[in-house]
Amino acid sequence: MSNHPEVHVHEHADAGGLGYGTQQSYLTGLGLAAALSAAALGLAAVGSIGTIQTTALILTAIAIARVYIHAVFFLRIRSTDEGGWTAITTIFTLITVVIAMVGSIWIMLHQEINMMPMPGTDAFRGM
Amino acid sequence: MASTAHTEVKGDNFHVTEEPHHEGHSTVIGFWIFLMQDMLLFCGLFAIFAWLGGHYANGPAPLDDGTGQPLFHLTPVAINTVIMMVSAFTCSMGMVNIRKENVGAALRFFGITALLGLGFLFMQYREAVNMAAVGATIQTSAFLASFFVIIFTHCLHVIAGLVWFVVLAVQINLHGLDDANERRAVCFSMFWNFLDITWVIVFVFVYLMGVLK
Numbered sequence: 001m002s003n004h005p006e007v008h009v010h011e012h013a014d015a016g017g018l019g020y021g022t023q024q025s026y027l028t029g030l031g032l033a034a035a036l037s038a039a040a041l042g043l044a045a046v047g048s049i050g051t052i053q054t055t056a057l058i059l060t061a062i063a064i065a066r067v068y069i070h071a072v073f074f075l076r077i078r079s080t081d082e083g084g085w086t087a088i089t090t091i092f093t094l095i096t097v098v099i100a101m102v103g104s105i106w107i108m109l110h111q112e113i114n115m116m117p118m119p120g121t122d123a124f125r126g127m
Numbered sequence: 128m129a130s131t132a133h134t135e136v137k138g139d140n141f142h143v144t145e146e147p148h149h150e151g152h153s154t155v156i157g158f159w160i161f162l163m164q165d166m167l168l169f170c171g172l173f174a175i176f177a178w179l180g181g182h183y184a185n186g187p188a189p190l191d192d193g194t195g196q197p198l199f200h201l202t203p204v205a206i207n208t209v210i211m212m213v214s215a216f217t218c219s220m221g222m223v224n225i226r227k228e229n230v231g232a233a234l235r236f237f238g239i240t241a242l243l244g245l246g247f248l249f250m251q252y253r254e255a256v257n258m259a260a261v262g263a264t265i266q267t268s269a270f271l272a273s274f275f276v277i278i279f280t281h282c283l284h285v286i287a288g289l290v291w292f293v294v295l296a297v298q299i300n301l302h303g304l305d306d307a308n309e310r311r312a313v314c315f316s317m318f319w320n321f322l323d324i325t326w327v328i329v330f331v332f333v334y335l336m337g338v339l340k
Contacts, residue, residue: 026219033212037330041205044335052339063331067324074219074320082156089156093163097170104174112178 021076029073036066151310158314162321165284169325172280173332176273180337184268189337192261197338200254204334207250208326214243215323222316230304233312234296240319241292244285251282277329284322291315 021029040062048055071077079087192198221236255278258264258271265275295315299308 021219021222023220023223026216026223029219030212030216034209037208037212037327040331040335041201041208044338045201048339055339056336059331059335063327066327066331070215070320070324070327074215074323075317082159085156086159089160089163093166096167100167100170101174101177105177108178 021074025073025076029069032069032073033066036062036069040066151307154310155313155317158317162317165321166325169277169280169328172273172277173328176277176333179269179273180333182269184270186268187258187261187263187271189334190340192258192263194261196261198258198261198263199334199338200257201334201338203250203254204330207247208330210243210247210250211323211326214240214247215320217243218316218319222312225304225309225312228304230299233304234299237292237295237312237315241289244289244292244319248282248285248289251278254278274333277333281322281325281329284325288315288319288322291318 040059043049043055043059043062049058077086077090081087187193187198189199190197217236218240221233221240224230224233224236255275263271265272291311292315295308295311298311302308
């Protein structure tokens, strides 16, 4: 057991790490998360500022910031956890997510543009 | 992991020496990898919604349910966001008390988390019923099909979290706060935080972006 102090929950206690934040970090995280969520909600309730694209970009930035705050203040992910394996799996997942999201949206929207409008679809109404 | 075994050369034979590991040494990293693949599941659903989210089939749309009223009401969505955010906090506070070996307080915080989870499920149920009342069901359009699949998948995760809380509470009552139960609590806390992260993405990309005009 003493050969693996980095994975033993008791010995991690004061070192932070996955699932081990402090009350202070949780309160900071809650405050920041509440502020960002309120900002996003206010933005959507107004309708949009500028164009829809600008507002959507701002909302995306808020969502990314919110997830980052959660990872840092609540989950306490550090690049050194588990000998770096948490960081590696997270980066791998993020790369896969970006490829899957961007790729799917790109392909499907192009496919959509090249489709013939059919009766009953929204595109047909514009014909 | 590559470091769990190493080879030794003895004479002409290669021996693989197994090093002893204490139980549960890889639970946290294993559970983290599970959460990452769960994120890929949601990523697939969001990619589908990004494509189909605008296909209303002349039926209900986020800003117009067919009667001139919006289909997405921001007040219940905001309440759910607050519920998930606060429950992630109470769950984390439960972990603070687990670390202090303060079992009673930890279970109370986890209990509040589970009650908030129940409240969340109730709000989601009400939303689905209200939507069905204006003819917006999973069978109505591609938009609503992809929307409800995301919502149901997230609710299934919340239900799994509630079952986990009950099992954890029973285990802690039976065996006290031993190493195994402490690991289960860490994983429960990671899982519940993951639910909140997923909900933030649903909140912004499905609801808020749906009501922009």
